[in-house]
Amino acid sequence: MHDLAICEFAEKNLYTAVVSDSLDQLGARNQAMREYIRPLYPSCKMAGWARTILCSDLYHIPADPYSVEIEAVDSLLPGEIAVVGTQNSIRNAPWGELLSTASRARGARGAVVDGLVRDVKKIEELGFPVFATGIKPVDSMGRGCVTAYNVPVECGEVLVHPGDFVFADFDGTVVIPKALVPEVIALATDKVRREDSSRAELMNGAYLRDVFAKYGVL
Numbered sequence: 001m002h003d004l005a006i007c008e009f010a011e012k013n014l015y016t017a018v019v020s021d022s023l024d025q026l027g028a029r030n031q032a033m034r035e036y037i038r039p040l041y042p043s044c045k046m047a048g049w050a051r052t053i054l055c056s057d058l059y060h061i062p063a064d065p066y067s068v069e070i071e072a073v074d075s076l077l078p079g080e081i082a083v084v085g086t087q088n089s090i091r092n093a094p095w096g097e098l099l100s101t102a103s104r105a106r107g108a109r110g111a112v113v114d115g116l117v118r119d120v121k122k123i124e125e126l127g128f129p130v131f132a133t134g135i136k137p138v139d140s141m142g143r144g145c146v147t148a149y150n151v152p153v154e155c156g157e158v159l160v161h162p163g164d165f166v167f168a169d170f171d172g173t174v175v176i177p178k179a180l181v182p183e184v185i186a187l188a189t190d191k192v193r194r195e196d197s198s199r200a201e202l203m204n205g206a207y208l209r210d211v212f213a214k215y216g217v218l
Contacts (some may be wrong), residue, residue, distance in 0.1 A: 002049045006165070006185065009107060010047035014188050016171045018195070022187035026180060029099035033156025033173040036060050036133050037112060040120050045169040046129040050079035050160050052153045053146055055086040055094050055115065061142040069140075072149035073099055078107025080168045085153030086115035092143035093136045097122035098155030112166060112173055116154040131168050191217060 010019075016032075023031045039045075051071045076082060081104055084095060095111055097119035103111060107142070110129035116136040123130055150162045158175050160166070165176040165184075166208075176184045194215040201211050212218060 002077060004079045006181070007047045007079050010167055010185065011045055011163075014167065014185075014192060015049075015167050016167060016174050018081075018188040018191045019167050019174050019184060021191060022137070022184045023174065023180070023186060026183060028177060028180060031158055031175045031177075033112070033114075033158050033175070035172065037114065037131050037156045037173055038133075039170060040117065040132060040135075041124045041170070042170060044110070044129040044131065046081060046131075047165070047167045048079050048109035049077075050083045050162055050164045050166050050175070051076050051080040052150060052155075052160055052162050053084045054148045054151060054153045055081055055084060055085070055089065055140075055144050057089050058090055058143055058145050060138075062145065063112035066143050067146055069094075069146035072146055074100050074106070074206045075149065076103050076106040076108045080106075080108050082111040082113075083084060083153060083155050083160050083166060084111065084113040084115065085155045085160070086113070086144070087121065087154075089115055089144055090134070090136070092116065092138045092140040094140045094144055094146070095130065095132065096214075097126065100126055100128040100130060110168070112155060112168060126197045129168070131173055138144065153160065 095117040113132040117132040119179040161177045198215045
């Protein structure tokens with residue numbers, strides 16, 4: 001089982017900018033997904049462990065088009081985020097309301113899709129955080145299918161492995177390699193503290209050069 005306390009702590013106390021800065025500090029400088037992956041609604045924020053899903057384009061209707069997709073969603077565990085790599089496809093919307101509902105029932109904390117989604121208003125009403133590249137009402141049948149899950153996938157031009165830690169808010173989505181999670185969370189927490197102190201002093205009229213010299217953050 002995954003450590004849900006880390007997910008809850010990150011969502012409550014951190015934001016993607018400090019997490020990205022902390023990854024930079026450790027030399028992991030390419031862990032922020034591309035800017036075109038955006039939250040479906042402004043309040044989307046999520047942190048959890050990657051359950052990866054791989055999609056491929058399709059040009060025929062197979063006998064059982066949804067079998068692997070159903071297995072993948074049913075495999076989600078509490079604390080996980082569905083990370084869907086589509087190989088940059090825009091042929092269909094592989095994620096929608098019913099997958100969001102099923103994922104939430106499994107205890108998943110959200111989904112990030114390097115592709116299109118549909119049923120957006122229903123997903124917002126459900127309160128399930130989803131990040132994606134765009135919106136399109138077209139079903140995947142005969143256009144694309146899930147070919148594998150729990151394998152490395154590329155999502156937003158970041159290679160995501162099963163069990164990596166995914167954190168997303170309005171600024172974007174970052175991926176923390178599993179081995180770096182404790183160190184990144186600690187560094188990000190410290191930076192939040194220093195930024196809070198810097199902000200307070202700047203609001204009181206301190207010069208930026210003095211505040212930066214004291215706390216070392218911008």
